[in-house]
Structures are given as structure tokens and as C-alpha cells.
Amino acid sequence: MEHRQLVIIGAGAAGLTAAIYGRRAGLDTLVLERGLYGGMINSTAEVENYPGTKRVTGMALAAAFREQAESFGPEFRSCGVQRVVLRGGRDGKVVVTDAGEISADALIIASGAEFSKVGCEGEEKFLGKGVSYCAVCDGAFYDGAPVAVIGGGNAAVEEAEYLTQFASRVYIIHRREEFRADASIVERVLSNTKIEPVLGCVVDEIYGGDMVEGVRVTRLGTGEKKRILTEGVFIFVGIKPTADFLEGSPIERSKSGWIITDDKMETSIDGVFAAGDIREKFLRQVVTAAGDGAAAAMAAYEYISNLKYFEDALFGHPHAYALLTSSIVPEHISLARDAEDWKKSSHAHIVFIDAHRSRRVMDELGVSELPSLVELKDGVTVRVAGASSLDDVINFVREVAP
Ligand SMILES: Cc1cc2nc3c(=O)[nH]c(=O)nc-3n(C[C@H](O)[C@H](O)[C@H](O)COP(=O)(O)OP(=O)(O)OC[C@H]3O[C@@H](n4cnc5c(N)ncnc54)[C@H](O)[C@@H]3O)c2cc1C
Numbered sequence: 001m002e003h004r005q006l007v008i009i010g011a012g013a014a015g016l017t018a019a020i021y022g023r024r025a026g027l028d029t030l031v032l033e034r035g036l037y038g039g040m041i042n043s044t045a046e047v048e049n050y051p052g053t054k055r056v057t058g059m060a061l062a063a064a065f066r067e068q069a070e071s072f073g074p075e076f077r078s079c080g081v082q083r084v085v086l087r088g089g090r091d092g093k094v095v096v097t098d099a100g101e102i103s104a105d106a107l108i109i110a111s112g113a114e115f116s117k118v119g120c121e122g123e124e125k126f127l128g129k130g131v132s133y134c135a136v137c138d139g140a141f142y143d144g145a146p147v148a149v150i151g152g153g154n155a156a157v158e159e160a161e162y163l164t165q166f167a168s169r170v171y172i173i174h175r176r177e178e179f180r181a182d183a184s185i186v187e188r189v190l191s192n193t194k195i196e197p198v199l200g201c202v203v204d205e206i207y208g209g210d211m212v213e214g215v216r217v218t219r220l221g222t223g224e225k226k227r228i229l230t231e232g233v234f235i236f237v238g239i240k241p242t243a244d245f246l247e248g249s250p251i252e253r254s255k256s257g258w259i260i261t262d263d264k265m266e267t268s269i270d271g272v273f274a275a276g277d278i279r280e281k282f283l284r285q286v287v288t289a290a291g292d293g294a295a296a297a298m299a300a301y302e303y304i305s306n307l308k309y310f311e312d313a314l315f316g317h318p319h320a321y322a323l324l325t326s327s328i329v330p331e332h333i334s335l336a337r338d339a340e341d342w343k344k345s346s347h348a349h350i351v352f353i354d355a356h357r358s359r360r361v362m363d364e365l366g367v368s369e370l371p372s373l374v375e376l377k378d379g380v381t382v383r384v385a386g387a388s389s390l391d392d393v394i395n396f397v398r399e400v401a402p
Contacts, residue, residue, distance in 0.1 A: 002100065004028055004029070005029070007106075010111040020072055023069075023074050025301040031069075032095065042136075044058030045135065046058070079098050081095055091103045093105075110278065113277040114241075115133040115240075121207075126233070135162050139162060139234075143166045146170075146171070146230045148215055148234070152176055157186055160172045160234075163234065171230065203215050206233050212232065239284070243257050253280075258281070259280065319376070323371065325370060335393075366384055
């Protein structure tokens with residue numbers, strides 16, 4: 001099976017930034033992408049909050065990300081990831097794609113998010129026949145025609161404004177009486193005479209013949225029903241994680257399916273990192289996705305370096321000892337320090353492991369509590385014991401394994 005040091009799923013802002021950092025750290029890096037390189041930002045008309053670019057189209061920013069990533073030489077492969085299989089061990093992270101299987105030392109999941117559906121009648125039937133989730137992609141088809149936008153957040157309101165350059169009228173239908181979007185954006189957009197807010201209403205049906213002809217809405221509270229004639233319906237009612245390929249995987253996720261990480265982008269599985277919109281996080285934007293990608297790649301680099309170190313110093317040595325402690329427990333830190341001092345006068349080959357940073361190694365060595373001592377012969381654990389003092393370390397090393 002093909003094996004790579006670092007495999008990145010998704011080439012959006014997070015995945016491409018991870019590729020830049022991964023390659024700059026010298027990692028053999030493969031990026032898998034099933035859609036457009038640059039990801040979600042391709043569907044945004046204008047970005048004006050990414051530092052260093054005052055105003056740029058989403059597509060131009062996406063292209064710049066790819067060009068910069070490409071200059072560091074990662075491999076890009078156009079294919080879809082169908083499953084991630086986690087079996088444990090060095091070759092145990094397997095990415096199943098529609099073009100074969102690849103195992104990886106470390107994996108970064110940067111598969112982003114996708115649009116939520118309204119769930120009303122006609123939404124699926126008229127997809128591509130008047131229903132769209134991307135104003136930049138489809139807005140120009142509605143030159144001189146009325147369109148409706150469903151949603152009330154920043155994306156809905158901004159995309160409604162974008163559509164005014166083509167459409168004769170843009171209705172923004174939102175279930176609440178007020179928009180959720182930033183006040184400054186709402187003020188600007190509502191001053192546009194082509195925009196007509198339809199607040200406090202839900203869409204029951206998108207109807208038409210071959211193509212969309214209108215929407216039926218109900219006013220919440222009064223139950224009043226009305227039709228709005230429109231040729232296009234643009235839906236921006238939120239996003240959900242793109243994580244179909246993680247169905248049944250042990251990677252910890254929130255109730256809504258976002259991947260839970262720490263600030264090093266580590267997931268609940270050693271060597272598996274997540275970056276960008278797919279994470280459970282406060283702000284889903286290009287700038288935070290890029291930041292996540294950088295952190296994930298550097299954490300993956302540290303993980304892979306540790307992996308190599310353990311392989312050489314521990315599993316590849318004929319007779320080794322390991323002292324496993326946790327770098328966040330003061331007593332463990334001083335025990336490790338004392339043992340390191342003692343090691344200088346002994347001839348034993350002792351490897352010091354911070355198990356807080358490397359949970360996987362505890363499993364591999366058969367250790368369940370800290371601090372612990374392990375004796376290995378030819379890479380195989382022959383003895384394990386707890387250790388609470390330097391004397392325990394000295395006695396363990398002086399004893400001979402049965
Ligand atoms: C309408 C709209 C307007 C926005 N405007 C702004 C803005 O002005 N400023 C801003 O900062 N942010 C904006 N955002 C948010 C921004 O687009 C995202 O936060 C950012 O793109 C997230 O990047 P990402 O790399 O995490 O994910 P994405 O960009 O979503 O990239 C994920 C990639 O993974 C790929 N992928 C997913 N599943 C698989 C699979 N199974 N196999 C292979 N590949 C896979 C996808 O094809 C995709 O290319 C906007 C978003 C929308 C929807």
C-alpha cells in the first residue's frame with residue numbers, strides 16, 4: 001500500500017496552509033481534494049477581511065493559496081476520500097479514496113463544511129433548476145429576474161447584495177424578525193433599493209414547472225400564507241461539517257458532528273489532526289482556517305519526529321528502558337530530571353517519554369498509568385512497573401528481566 005508521511009484531506013484554506021507548513025518542515029506531503037482547489041472560498045464574491053488583501057475575489061484568493069502551496073512541492077491528487085480507517089500502529093491510519101488506499105504517519109482532516117438544507121418541498125427537485133447554494137456561481141443566470149435569498153446571517157445578507165447586480169429584485173426571507181448578520185452589513189444592504197426583506201416568514205415550498213417559478217411562505221405568528229414570484233432561490237441557512245467519510249470512526253466529534261481538537265489541532269486519535277471549518281470552533285473564516293492549518297502541520301511534524309525517535313531509540317534498540325512521565329505533573333517532571341542525572345553514571349539505555357504528548361506510545365508499550373517503567377528487548381516489552389521515586393528507577397534497571 002502507498003505510504004506517506006503526511007496526508008491532508010481537503011485543499012481549502014486550511015489544507016493548503018497545512019501543505020505549505022508541512023513541506024517547509026520537510027515532510028513528504030500528499031493533499032487529496034475531490035472538488036475545487038481553494039475550497040469554499042471559491043464560492044464567495046468578495047473577501048475583504050483576509051489580512052494583506054484589501055479586497056479580493058474568493059476565486060483569486062483560492063488561486064493564490066494554491067499557487068503558493070504548489071511552490072513548496074507537495075503532491076496534489078484529485079480524488080475523493082470515502083473512508084478513514086484507524087487500526088493503530090504506524091501504518092494504521094489508512095485513507096480509502098476512490099483512487100486507492102494510502103496509509104500515513106499523520107493525517108490532517110481539513111474537509112471543511114457544506115451548506116445546510118432548508119428541508120422544504122421543492123428544494124431538491126429544483127436544485128440546478130433555480131435552486132442554488134452559490135450566488136457567485138449562479139447569480140449571473142438571473143439577469144433582470146426576481147430572486148429570493150433564504151437566510152438571515154452574514155452569508156445570506158452579503159450574497160443578497162451581490163445578487164442585486166443581476167436581479168431585478170432580491171427578496172431576503174428570514175424566519176426571525178431581525179437579521180443575524182453584522183449590523184453594519186445589514187444597514188448597507190437594506191439601503192439598496194433592489195432588496196426587499198421578508199421577515200418572520202418560513203418557506204413552505206419552492207414551486208414551478210420545469211424551472212422555479214416562486215416560493216410559498218407562511219408568516220410565523222399569524223399563519224398568513226403568501227406567494228412570492230421568483231425565478232431563483234439562493235439558500236444560505238447555515239453550514240454543517242463535511243464528514244460523511246468519518247461515519248463510524250472513533251474520532252471524537254460534537255453533537256453536531258464538528259471534530260473536537262485541542263489548540264494543537266490534535267483530535268482524540270494520536271497522529272490525526274483536524275483544521276479549519278471542520279473543527280468545533282468559535283469563528284469559521286479563511287484567516288482562522290489558515291491558522292489552524294499551520295498549527296496542525298507543525299503538530300503533525302512534531303508527532304512524526306517523535307515517532308521516528310521512538311522507532312530508532314526504543315523499538316530499534318536491542319535492550320532499552322523507557323521512563324514514561326507526564327510533562328504537566330510537577331512530581332513527574334522532577335522524577336524524569338533525577339533519572340536523567342542518574343542515567344549519566346549508569347550504562348543503561350533509557351529513553352524518556354512525555355506520555356502527555358504521546359498517548360499512543362503508552363498503548364504500544366502496554367502501560368496504563370504514569371509514571372511507569374518499561375524494559376524492551378528487540379523492540380518487545382518484557383517488563384512494566386510503576387515508578388514513584390528515583391530508587392524505583394534504579395532498582396528496575398538493576399533487576400534482570402525474567
Ligand atoms: C457564501 C460564503 C461567504 C464567505 N465569505 C467569507 C469571507 O468574506 N471571509 C472569510 O474569511 N470567510 C468567508 N467564508 C468562510 C470561508 O469560506 C471558510 O471559513 C473557509 O473556506 C474554510 O476553509 P477550510 O479549508 O476549512 O474548508 P473548505 O474551504 O470548505 O475546504 C475543504 C475542502 O475539502 C474538500 N473535501 C471535503 N470532503 C472531501 C473528501 N471526502 N475527499 C476529498 N476532499 C474533500 C472540499 O472539496 C473542499 O475543497 C464564507 C463562506 C461562505 C459559504
